[in-house]
Amino acid sequence: MRRAADVVLIAVLLAAAAAALLAGGPALSAREALAALAGNGSPEARTIVLGLRLPRLALGLEVGAALALAGAALQALLSNPLADPFLLGISGGGAAAATAAFAALPASALGLVPATAMAGSALATGLVWWMARGPLGPSSTRMILAGVAVNAAASAVILTILSLAPSPRLPGALAVTMGSLASASAPAVAWLTPYVLIPAFVLLLHGRDLGLLATGEESAAGLGVEVATVRRRVFLAAAALCGGAVAFAGVIGFVGLVVPHLCRMVWGHATRRLLPRTMVAGAALMVLGDLVARRALAPVELPVGVVTAVLGVPFFVALLRRSP
Amino acid sequence: MTLLDARGLSGGYGGADIIRGVDLTVTEGRCVAVLGPNGAGKSTLLRLLAGILPASSGVVELCGRPLAGWRRRDIARAIGFVPQTVSFAFPLTVAEVVQQGRAPHLGPWRPPAPRDHAAVAAAIARVGLDGRETTPVERLSGGERQLVLLARALASEPRLLLLDEPATALDVRHQLDLVAILGRLASDGAGVVLVVHDWNLALRIAGRLVVLQEGRVRAAGSPTEVLRPELFRAVFGVDVDLVPRPGGAPFVVARQRSSGGDEFPPTS
């Protein structure tokens, strides 16, 4: 049954990827897209498929995998099913920094926005970490409370900036808070790749440790986990994943929280088994979500976060009702 | 052979010592019960012995080598640690929880081998939960969850088992099962340290008792050496009757809160 679910998951991912490349856009039909993919077709068609859609697909895969994996890892680390990059303020910190950069930087320096977003995520992570330090080391409860506080601060910063920003800058600033894969480009994908691959390696390496941490820190330490080291690494990895995702795609909600739970309902709760599947499912959901965001009202684009929520919630509700 | 040897052990949280200068030795095949009033530092002592909490002074030697020189994973292979409770935030199945006990034997990447599955199955059978492997732990009773945690520790096939109040939620039958399981482990050569509140249970399991008060050892030794009414009055503030039992240690029956008085000299 789990093997079959693996096959279905891979099939969904491949189908989503194919659809993202081929689905007719405002400027070209599916057949033209297929021809372009095969190396034929008009130069415009090749530019659309290889220059726009392929990087966008790659960015979607990276961002979806990053957010979902970060969510699953944080849930296990903090032994809390509600933990996700949003609750902990990591995405919020990145978004606040990116919005501030959008409003304040001279237009010629707007290329620095991704770097600022990553710095914001890292800063938010550091703040949460610092606030969560209790007499017995950082505790999960304190960490989540700290996350709520950082989140509130981040929203305050964003709202202040949005209400003060010069109006010509608003579209860009709003795009950061709404989340979109539209600015995907080959350099963006290349930039983001190490921010996904290295943390993903770290998290998969600690998959077994994270499974033990999900039962509590004392319990994990008793089974040989270097709790302090693992906690620090997982938190840094999650910050890199979320900071990278926010930097290149803005704030996309829902994926980090719900994809891990969707996967739990299918593959069970053992973290080591869950992590790689969460990555694939997150990537698939993001690509599907972006496809719908692009195509539903084409050529108008919907915020992709709204679409992933609309796609995921009914599925989530159905699984929740069905599971014992 | 000495498995675990603590000398002058002190430690606590955030710089404040809770355990102060405790000596404790566990040899192969021996079972030690740690008793004491609430807040005496029993769980803290167990964490110090397992190396989960670093000692502020003194030394713990595991198999003759100081604990500080051990890698965490190697400690976990030698010591099975059964915490009082764990977080079941996610409804893992019985088999998945017990499987965690094999983690110290597996690297980050190696999947469980048949040998690991066999150890898991044996541990589940040993606590009598066979047939319940796929049940989510959240649907088990409190006592059954304690048995799952015991099985998890057994699955790692440790030489030494440290248990923090393993019997608080167990019914009478399962308490007897616990006595049998720990007795069998000891007779197989493992060492056992258990924190326990129930004196009569401690007397059935352990050949050696350690009584803690405010982080220090107030009494230690065999049941006959330790079981004195003055000790109960001084440490717990209760008057007890020691009802003789043929062929074994007496039953301990608490009668009333003592009106106070006698000072009990600490044993060294």
Place this chain on the structure above:
Amino acid sequence: MPDGAVLRVVPLAPDVTELAFALGGGDLVAAVPAAADHPPEVKRLPRFRQEDVEAILSLHPDLVLATTAGSNARVIERLRELGTRVFTTDVTSFDRLAQACRLVGRAIGRPEEGVRLADDVEARCTLVRTRAATLPRRTALYVVWWDPLIVGSPGTFHHDLLKRAALDNLAPAGAGRYPRVDPELLLDPRLDVVVAPDEKDLRDGFARIVRSPAGERLASGAVQVLWLPADQASRPGPRLPEALEALVAARVAYEKPGSGVRGPGSPPDRIMTTPQPQGRPQ
């Protein structure tokens, strides 16, 4: 309003500020929003922040002029609740601009000037129509922002601006006035012309987009890029006809008149109207 008393007018956005002055009501204007920079006389007037209801009320306005293009709806609502008279213009076309001239003229007690200004707008539109009639019809987008790509839809004065310059708007209807659209739209083979306001942010955004795959047809000259004076094109005020005239002039200069054949592709940056003094609205 008792006869003879001087009306105190407070405009809430640069476009209605310009309108009040164009109607000869500059002496009635008590203060201007921080972003107002035209005509030069506004520099002598006190300024306030557009969202600052208290500052606006402390000016004791008899009439507040607001606009759907850039006034904060909540501020307008607050002012109305507190008993201030607010007149809101909703300029979604040149016809509506002429109408706004008449109505605002009447509201500030300059009805003749209102009619005169409206007639002027209409006359200039008529003049432009005859010039535009010689132009071949092209398909176009009015770009408000490059990344994400945001364009003016049917139902906006930018759509009317394109239409009057013989340009068919490629932007979709029915998804709000300024929707975010798929960047693939820039590679649509039907797209001939892109019109954008000439301001620094847009220039920088353009410099980035022509280097990306989405900007390929812009970079190659397959799509003609026309930059309009930013304030005139972005503010639906009395200077909007200047933007239309500039657009048609730029098109006439580009197209070989009457042949219907596009001129040779040339670097997009050189095809533009006279640079205007920089000034960011708001």
